Amino acid sequence: MxxxxxxxxxxxxxxxxxxxxxxxxxxxxxxxxxxxxxxxxxxxxxxxxxxxxxxxxxxxxxxxxxxxxxxxxxxxxxxxxxxxxxxxxxxxxxxxxxxxxxxxxxxxxxxxxxxxxxxxxxxxxxxxxxxxxxxxxxxxxxxxxxxxxxxxxxxxxxxxxxxxxxxxxxxxxxxxxxxxxxxxxxxxxxxxxxxxxDEEEDSTKTKEVEEWWPLVRLCVHSCMSVCLEWWWYEIMVLLCGVLVDPKAAVAAMGVLIQTTSLIYIFPHSLGCAVSTRVGHELGAARPERARLVARVGLGLGAALGLVACAFAVSVRGAWARMFTDDAAILRLTASALPLLGLAELGNCPQTAGCGVLRGSARPEKAARINVSAFYGVGMPVALALAFWPLGLDFRGMWGGMLAAQLVCAGLMLRAVLGTDWAEQTERARQLTGGRGDGIVAEDKPGHAQPAKAEVQQNTLFMVADCV
Structure with a gap:
């Protein structure tokens, strides 16, 4: 990924x-x-x-x-x-x-x-x-x-x-x-x-699960969760147009958005992997293993956050030189990169947590968390820091991002750790019409094979002990 x-x-x-x-x-x-x-x-x-x-x-x-x-x-x-x-x-x-x-x-x-x-x-x-x-x-x-x-x-x-x-x-x-x-x-x-x-379909179960509403509802909630965060970044770019030096601010924001997009590949891939593994375990009626996957995912997300923060801080003096030689843009980018790195301390684990919620068919909870963190906290803080009363200009915008990501991580951590995994297993059984007997679908060529799956499960327990 x-x-x-x-x-x-x-x-x-x-x-x-x-x-x-x-x-x-x-x-x-x-x-x-x-x-x-x-x-x-x-x-x-x-x-x-x-x-x-x-x-x-x-x-x-x-x-x-x-x-x-x-x-x-x-x-x-x-x-x-x-x-x-x-x-x-x-x-x-x-x-x-x-x-x-x-x-x-x-x-x-x-x-x-x-x-x-x-x-x-x-x-x-x-x-x-x-x-x-x-x-x-x-x-x-x-x-x-x-x-x-x-x-x-x-x-x-x-x-x-x-x-x-x-x-x-x-x-x-x-x-x-x-x-x-x-x-x-x-x-x-x-x-x-x-x-x-060649597999035969159970027409009764398929008819029950293929109803439009469950899938459409999940699609709409997932769309809200993704768009609310995605749009927040675009709003930040627009707000940079009314700062003290708008041209330099918009250009510096472009450099930083490219930077955070590169960093985001890693927690996003982790979130996708966590979502898939949580879904597998819930579908196979293994709530304890689903809980383990979720906790390992959060631990790996926190580790990725530390690496991303160290990277952003260490390259703050040289990173923007790959894009421009403009002194104003270099200054703004260097001042904001440490804040970007600190924001990744929250962004990486919250992205892994979002994968947990997505894998357990709860994207509506992720959407509510994004609204609360990015628009309830991040936007007011960004406006207050950048314009009035503190007037920190460009750094204030990224201060709002830092506040949003830390609050989002806290809310996501609370949602994941407070999950009733037995209840989620029952919800998965109702969603899929599964057997609920812990038997995973027989793997086809190129899919995860049973022996490999067992090795992966043992690896998860080892990683969990380390975490």
């Missing part, structure tokens, strides 16, 4: 490099388009897809592998329905940006970019569910191989579209869509040649 995350991070960097070579206007327009697409589209689809995570994980643990395919089909339908209003909003993007006071030239370049990204909505409607479908079965290497193959093709694709064909900003957008499509085709080919469709 970490490998695939880093590869896709590199893919986005390649796109930004090609945008930067086109000039200031294409770079500004492409950046604006990406921000608009993240807020209105990609965050929504990613969040909605997360609703199938607990269903697939618990179904696999309960021996109901037929339900994975049912959840896959229904999630694709949910994402396709959600992408229609998103597409309409993207088509109207130019008028929205101009009416909100954006520069017409930048808005025009952004509009060119986002129109060429419209096919990516269809790709994402399949890509997100397929990735979760495979991860729920402990199939992760194909994700890494697919991401690596897509990245290798990404550079020549951009060179062809941008340099050879001279498509400019449209070429960069189409290159991103083409790369995502390559990744999707790789995963679809893997599923087609490895999936076993």
């Amino acid at each position: 970490v490998g695939a995350g880093i590869l896709f991070y590199l893919r986005s960097l390649v796109s930004m490099v090609f945008l930067g070579r086109l000039g200031q206007l294409p770079l500004a327009g492409g950046s604006l388009a990406l921000g608009f697409a993240n807020i209105t589209g990609y965050s929504v689809l990613s969040g909605l897809a997360g609703g199938m995570d607990p269903v697939c994980g618990q179904a696999f643990g309960a021996g109901r592998t037929d339900l994975l395919r049912a959840a896959l089909r229904r999630t694709v339908a949910v994402l396709a329905a959600a992408s229609l209003p998103v597409a309409l909003l993207w088509v109207a993007m130019h008028r929205v940006l101009v009416s909100t006071g954006q520069d017409p030239e930048i808005a025009g370049a952004a509009y060119e970019y986002i129109l060429c990204c419209l096919p990516d909505l269809a790709v994402q409607c399949l890509l997100h569910p397929i990735r979760i479908y495979l991860r729920a079965q402990s199939v992760t290497l194909p994700l890494t191989y697919g991401a690596a193959a897509a990245l290798l093709l990404h550079v020549p694709i951009n060179f062809l579209l941008v340099t050879c064909l001279g498509l400019g900003v449209r070429g960069v957008a189409l290159g991103g869509v083409w790369t995502n499509l390559n990744f999707l085709l790789f995963l679809l080919a893997y599923v087609y040649f490895t999936d076993d469709d």
Whole structure:
């Protein structure tokens, strides 16, 4: 999971490099388009897809592998329905940006970019569910191989579209869509040649579990949890536009967002792994092992937080020099990196805790925690520190981030440690119609095999003792 995350991070960097070579206007327009697409589209689809995570994980643990395919089909339908209003909003993007006071030239370049990204909505409607479908079965290497193959093709694709064909900003957008499509085709080919469709489905159970409402409810709550945190970062970028030195502040915020995005790959991958393992154990009616997975996940999250904090503090004087030589941007970035590192002390364990809640089909609790931490605490603290009464300017914004992440970690820790795992096991049985006998689905080639699973369980107990 970490490998695939880093590869896709590199893919986005390649796109930004090609945008930067086109000039200031294409770079500004492409950046604006990406921000608009993240807020209105990609965050929504990613969040909605997360609703199938607990269903697939618990179904696999309960021996109901037929339900994975049912959840896959229904999630694709949910994402396709959600992408229609998103597409309409993207088509109207130019008028929205101009009416909100954006520069017409930048808005025009952004509009060119986002129109060429419209096919990516269809790709994402399949890509997100397929990735979760495979991860729920402990199939992760194909994700890494697919991401690596897509990245290798990404550079020549951009060179062809941008340099050879001279498509400019449209070429960069189409290159991103083409790369995502390559990744999707790789995963679809893997599923087609490895999936076993010979299993008989229990029509009574399938009919009960395949009802729309449970999955849609999980999708909506998961979407709220993801978007509330994702949008908070975008709001911070907008608020930087009204600080004392807005150009330097927005640029420094861009550097720091890239930094925290890189760091986030590690706790996010841990959260996905924890979600999958918790789902497996609950589906297999093993509440004590689910509790153990949750606690080990929190311990590993705390360790990742310490590493991330040490990294951010140690590179504060040199990190921004990879992006710019501007003295004002370097000063702001260096002053905020220690606060970013301290925020990771809360962000890493809370991300692991969010994986626990997602794996136990409780994304609504994660959404409530995000509202309380980021908007109930983080936003007021950021405004008070940055503007009035303290007037710390840029550092005050990241002080608000630090407060939000620490509160979020505390609330998440309380929610996970206060979990009644026997109750969650019963909820998993009701969600999946599982046998509740602790028998995991028979593994297929490429899935976690029983002997390996037993070794992993023993490893978990050893790690728990160390923690």
